[in-house]
Amino acid sequence: MQHEHRMTVQRTLFAGPDPRVVPGMYVDADLARIRPERTALRLEPGAVVSTNTYFGRFAASYWQRYTAVTDVRLTLHHACGPQTLLRLDVVASDASGRRRPLQTREITCQGEVSVDLEIRRFVDGGGIWFELTAIGGGAQISEVTWSVPAPERDRRISVVMCTYDRPAEAISTLLTLGGDAAAADLIDAVHVVDQGTRRVEDHDEFHRVKSLLGDRLHYVTQPNLGGAGGFNRGIRELTRSGECSTDIVVMDDDILCEPESVIRLSAMSANATRPILVGSQMLLLSETYRVHMTGEWEALDELKAGRPSANGRNGLDALTDQQDVRTDAGWNGWWSCLLPAEAVAAVGLSLPLFFQWDDIEFGIRARKAGFPTVTLPNAGVWHADFHLKDYNDWTRYFSWRNAMIVSAIHGRFDPKQISGVVAREITQHIVSMQYGLAETFLLAVRDFISGPSVLHDGGQAKLGELARLRADYPDTVRVDAATGLAADPPIVVKGPDPQRDRLDQVLAKRVVKQYLGRLAPGRVAISAHDNRWWHVGLFAEAVVTDSSQTGVRIRRRDKGIAVRQARELARLCLELRRRGPELAEMWRSAVPELTGPDNWQRLFDGE
Known part of the structure; x- marks a missing residue:
């Protein structure tokens, strides 16, 4: 019998990449009765553990909506004491959060257990997770994976990071990403575009990054062209030959990176029935359990970057509320977002907007070209809180x-x-x-x-x-x-x-x-x-x-x-009302030239 080739699309982890992350993002249990490690969990006698958590759940609704995958396999390795019975309950929810049992296993001794689960009855929402109860003695589980039949095409990824005067943060993100063997194994190239005066290559730990990534690391410097210029330089390097052989994950330098999220973005892209942009949610660095926005759309008539999608939530507490109801997204921030190779080839580069809205504009243009955005609810990275940045700032000009x-x-x-x-x-x-x-x-x-x-x-x-x-x-x-x-x-x-x-x-x-x-x-x-x-x-x-x-x-x-500013404002508003259609046409007609490779290359060359 021929062995079925499967793809790991998710790992169950029991601890975050940094001590700042609250444990409840990964496992829900009495911490006095468990000993969590990154990929293993020790349960004391009587311990009850649930993975109905932000990173613990399998986003079944999104897999049913965007892929043709019909089943997922949960596999875990276990070791139990001689008097231990380890009860495994696999549970699902629906769009309203109601729970329903899927399977129950009673485990003893040591070995591996696999549970095959159908991905059905999740169109409007719901996830899958598992719960463990150690009865009579202690137990340990490790190497917990969720896998699906391997797709025909093996999609690889390249990472593009834009950085400006944050060498320590960039180094930390690169080491975290490169230090996770499973995530690093998916990566063909990492392009670091340094636009600052305090260079990443001058940091004491840069040699460790080079050692981890080897010839996959591509480090370039250029004038400061903002986030748009940094990201597009990396994308340009990957598409210079006229085509891109990998999906591209764009990533900020100052995030607290969860490498597992990169695996989940890549897995969703690889199994999607059509090319889609797959984005990580933004989690707050000051409150590591809080989600900035579960999914968002632009509000162009109001000149606002984001409003919650239908069923979307702003500031969700992931320790108390799970994202059961499925939502959609018009775009995803480039703190961490996968751009499929097909979309990059069809849409090209983004507008040279320097700072803010370049990711939104690209997402809109991609959507119009037939490449929607999915903001995956169990994939997140931590980013500096927007609400802790004062509104009265030079960045308001660009916004x-x-x-x-x-x-x-x-x-x-x-x-x-x-x-x-x-x-x-x-x-x-x-x-x-x-x-x-x-x-x-x-x-x-x-x-x-x-x-x-x-x-x-x-x-x-x-x-x-x-x-x-x-x-x-x-x-x-x-x-x-x-x-x-x-x-x-x-x-x-x-x-x-x-x-x-x-x-x-x-x-x-x-x-x-x-x-x-x-x-x-x-x-x-x-x-x-x-x-x-x-x-x-x-x-x-x-x-x-x-x-x-x-x-x-x-x-x-x-x-x-x-009075002077009010008069100037009145004059400008009158001009907007008088010339509105003309201004819109002027900007629309300029898009091909502004986003074209020749214009971007001119900017990269400092001309």
Whole structure:
């Protein structure tokens, strides 16, 4: 009888890649009665263990939806004491989270046990996991795998990492990835694109990376072209011959990497009925059990990067809530995302947007070309929390400008709608006395209107321009709390939030109050939690805590600046309304040239 060739698509791990990760992401048990290691688990007598956890579950719903695989095999090695009975329960859930038993085995002695499970009745949601009970004595399990019949095509992967002045973080990620034998075995090449002044190759541990990866490591340096330039340089290197022989996993340098997630992305891609982008979820570094967004779509009419998908969740606690109901995604962040070779060949490179929205735009273009995105609910990497980054930052320029560009190319770009969104957003900054932030947004709108030539240099010159622009506004400067709060201003807490259908009316009232100076006198202190424009706009001077909790910013009413910015905003909004269709067509027609290999090569060469 011919031996069936199978592919391991998932391992059950019992501990994370770093002590910061809470154990409950891998195993649910009384920690006093188990001894978890990365690939093995020791159970004390009476221990009860469940793998109904973020990394422990098999995402059955996604496998039924996107692959033709009809069964999965759970295999584990076990060693039991002479008086031990190890009970194995395999359990499934449905879209509502209701559990249903699949199989039960009673295990003794030492050996290997395999359980074949059908992947059916999971279309709308549900997962599969197993539970163990050690009865009478102790036991150990190890080398737990989930496998499926091997697909006809053996898909390999290459990794592209973009890095800028984070040599220690990049080294850590590379060592974690290269140090996992199962993940490293899938990788044909690792392209590290270093755009910083503190080089990765100068780090003391770089020799270990070279030793692990050998000739698979390709290290290049280039001018700082942002995340878009770094990722696209690696993709360009892999496709220079005109085709790509591997799927490409793009990956940030500053993540806490779970190599198992790379295995799961690759397995889903290899077994999918058609080429799909497969992304990791972003988990928070400060709360290693929390999911940033389970799945998201762009909101182009609102110029917003992400909104939860249908059935999606923002800030989900993975220790208490499992992602049973299946959701979809319009795109996936490039903190870790697999791009199938077919999509890269068909879609090409992304727009040279320098920072933010390049991954979103690529995902939209790929989707339109027939390559959807799947955000896999049991594949994640940990990334610095977005909510701990202050909104008043130079990056807002790129976020806003690029949002307008992508909306013009791929959205309805209704002039009335877009100009309304622009007017509302910037007016909120003005009334909350964030004049430097308002000026940052105004520059973004002006540059969008100026057309595709603003992307000519890939974004490098804009960094210096933004630094000079923002230096003119004291409210952009973060100061330490002892200095900013030296006068002991009283803390004021915001009241109830305005009703959504009354926000524009409240904004108009704040504009009038700020213009006439009918504001609460004196300096007040406002926490980051209470930092809302409708609250800050009631005062003439406010010391507002930075979202990063590293300091405060001092905001003071300046009628002259506010009036000037309001006039500029009105002029720009009128131009958006008048020239909306023309601007959209201008940007759409520029896409082939902007994303073309010749334009990117020019940028890589520093021209």
